[in-house]
Amino acid sequence: MGVKRHWLKTQLKKLPLGVVVMARVIVIGAGLGGLPAAYELRHILPRKHQIILISNQPKFTFVPSLPWVGLGLKSLDRIQLDLxxxxxxHGIEFIHAAVTAINPKSRQIRMSEQTLDYDYAVIATGPELALDALPGLGPEGGYTQSVCNPHHAVLAGIAWEKFLEDPGPVVVGAAPGASCFGPAYEFALLIHHVLKQKGWRNCSPTSKRSQIPITFITSEPYAGHLGIGGMANSRWLIRKFMADREIELMENTAISHFEPDAVYLADGRRIPAKFAMVLPPFRGPRFLREAPGLTDAKGFIPVLPTYRHPDFESIYAVGVITQLKPVEQTPIPTGAPKVGLMSEEMALAVAHNIALELGVISGCQNKPTLQAICFADFGDTGALFLADPLLPDETGHRHRALTYKGIWISWMKAGFEKYFLTKMRLGWTIPWFERWVFRAIGLPLVEPIIPSPELIQVKG
Known part of the structure; x- marks a missing residue:
């Protein structure tokens, strides 16, 4: 069957534009990148083309809301949908199974009970948590919590309720190699807000809040770096948020290991911790790392501007699993984040480019603009970060970099959660009115790749 599909693909390239051959497109992963990618493919491809969505999770989770789950502010079921x-x-076949292997050469995906051939595979698995990066890291077999996946967020919520019965020092932060710092800041500032609501106020040395010191430890060169070299006044904004809440800030600090009651730093210092939430580094899932030539050393998939793999023309990638090199070398390793909007941009571009290759549409290939908007809720206020694009150029500049703060941003995040879940129920990626809003504020999401005159001349 794999040989037959390879032959069909070869013949497809020889056909004139507009002649369509049925293709099977498999999307692996049903998160913030995978589910929108499947929907956009179904929207743009005629029904004669088969779209299959494979996920090792039975439910879609709105991951940005997991810090709320980890502090008992929201139940997990309110941010999940049954896939x-x-x-x-919406005309998409769903398979609830874990992929155990992928062979880009034979174009086959293997699961425990079946093997599928494909014409195109869109990899949107999200990351695997590298909990073995530091001794004692992680809630299972370690001494720290995380809010990086639904299961861990639930465990964090249980640990938090137990902590409140007998509180003590709190540590929140990010391990060396981490690439997503926003949830850590959000979690630390939400902790302060929750404690304040419960009567633990930082008013005097004899207050209850003084019995629960909060320390924030980050591998970033400075707070607000965010793995992207900072933006606008993010450095000073984060520092002010921390100072106003008497949260001790430890920047450019490497954690070495964890014990049940403490976090140990690489320089030998010991930070007491009765509750610790530390974000781990990410890497690609094992089945990707084991496919020869598919990923880099950490399991992330290299991509061209079209988000196709440079060596395997049948492979596209979307979301956190894509390779994105850091903007700069930092004293302690930090990665570059891929936020939700960027994943949707990638999904739009990938679906367009696959449709183009199949002859369904005509025109130029698209690439995501990698513009990012992030909402963060801090309880009594919030912060919005807009980076256009996410990573600055060689001179350290972006087209735009804006930060805002205010309680209205917390309301916006809560509203956006409901809107996004509604989109996923209805089978939308980014509907026309949302695209119109983005264009109106100068965020086009995707843009055409214009071939160079030299390339056009060679093809001609």
Whole structure:
């Protein structure tokens, strides 16, 4: 079957534009990148083309809301959707299974009970948590919590309720090699807000809040670096948020290991911790790392501007699993984040480019603009970060970099959660009115790749 599909693909390239051959497109992963990618593919490709969505999770989770779950501010079921119920309604086949292997050469995906051939595979698995990066890291077999996946967020919520019965020092932060710092800042500032609501106020040395010191430890060169070299006044904004809440800030600090009651730093210092939430480094899932030539050393997939793999023309990638090199070398390793909007941009571009290759549409290939908007809720206020694009150029500049603060941003995040879940129920990626809003504020999301005159001349 794999040989037959390879032959079809070869013949497809020889056909004139507009002649369509049925293709099977498999999307691996049903998160913030994978589910929108499947929906956009279904929207743009005729029904004669088969779209299959494979996920090792039975439910879609709105991951940006997991810090709320980790502090008992929201139940997990409120931010999840049953994939088996919603996905088939939109003409997409759903398979709840874990992928165990992928062979880009034979174009096959293997699961425990079946093997599927494909014409295109869109990899949107999200990351694997590298909990073995530091001794004692992680809630299972370690001494720290995380809010990087639904299961861990629930465990964090249980640990938090137990902590409140007998409180003590708190540590929040990011391990060396981490690439997503926003949830850590959000979690630390939400902790202060929750404690304040419960009566632990930082008013005097004899207050209850003084019994629960909060320390924030980050591998970033400075707070607000965010793995992207900072933006606008993010450095000073984060520092002010921390200072106003009497949260001790430890920047450019490497953690070495964890014990049940303490966090140990690389320089030998010991930070007491009765509750610790530390974000781990990310890497690609094992089945990707084991596919020869598919990923880099950490399991991330290298991509061209079209988000196709440079060596395997049948492979595209979307979301956190894509390779994105840091903007600069930092004293302690830090990665560059891929936020939710960027994943949607990648999904739009990938679906367009696959449709173009199949002859469904005509025109130029697209690439995501990698513009990013992030909402963060801090309880009594919030922060919005806009980076256009996410990473600055060689001179350290962007087209735009804006930060805002205010309680209205917390309301916006809560509203956006409901809007995004509604989109996923209805089978939308980015509907026309949302695209119109982005264009109106100068965020086009994707842009055409214009071939150079030299390339056009050679093809001609």
């Amino acid at each position: 088996a119920k919603i996905v088939p309604q």
